[in-house]
Amino acid sequence: MTDVAIEETRSIVQQTIHTFQPSSDLDLIRHIDNDMNEAADNWETRLKEDQDILKALSRKLENLKADASRPQVGDDGLTHTERLVNLDRDKFNTAKSINELESVINSLNVTVEQLKDQSDKLDHRDVEKELPADSTILKLQIYRSLGIELLPDKTGKFAKARICCNSKNDVHTVVIDDKYSNFFYANYLWDMCT
Structure with a gap:
């Protein structure tokens, strides 16, 4: 030669x-791993909060349904017609509250399902393919x-x-x-x- x-x-x-x-490649891998862990923790926290809200609203709905089925004790001075009007108004307000709560519950159920889907996607994502060699x-x-x-x-x-x-x-x-x-x-x- x-x-x-x-x-x-x-x-x-x-x-x-x-x-x-x-060193720069290792720093990049650590950064990606930290970001993924933070995202998973945030999703889990948000999912738990939404589930807690959903449980509270479900309890409130059950209480309202129970209140609606109980007979109301009215004043003796009211006429029968006035009692019926008051009962109809209460029934309407209760039904309206129930409908509003059911729509909120349905909305939260959709949000919970979306969060579960996103969580599943994060769990099944192949991280090794996304990382540089x-x-x-x-x-x-x-x-x-x-x-x-x-x-x-x-x-x-x-x-x-x-x-x-x-x-x-x-x-x-x-x-x-x-x-x-x-x-x-x-x-x-x-x-x-x-």
Whole structure:
């Protein structure tokens, strides 16, 4: 290889190393996860509030229905006709209140169903498809395409690399530790791959 080709190769490897900074990707994933948790909590709170309102209105409706079915004790001084007029007015007002409460209950039932549907959609949404690809996965794919396989130790940290060079029909294993810089390992692995 000529010196120019080696310098170009080193330049490309250095640019590639600087490109892989996963902190911004991880921050984005954390931000999306926090937003989704907040949205789910807000929906659950709103659903519970609407259910509480619905229960209170249902109790009020039952009380009004019970009051409407009880006979009213009137003043003895009122005539029969006046009592009938008063009872009809009470009956009309009660029926009107019942209709209003039933329409409110129906409206709240529709809202509860819509909130349940939205909650189900949030629960069944595939979050992994919406998240950008993890930078670690991208790095591993690039390494594998070059013939480099990173091997994790017992703690899950990448401690060794297996390099397969098809042109030389050769396999090497390199221990990766903190003795040398990332630049050294990048050059060393590149030399073994080529």
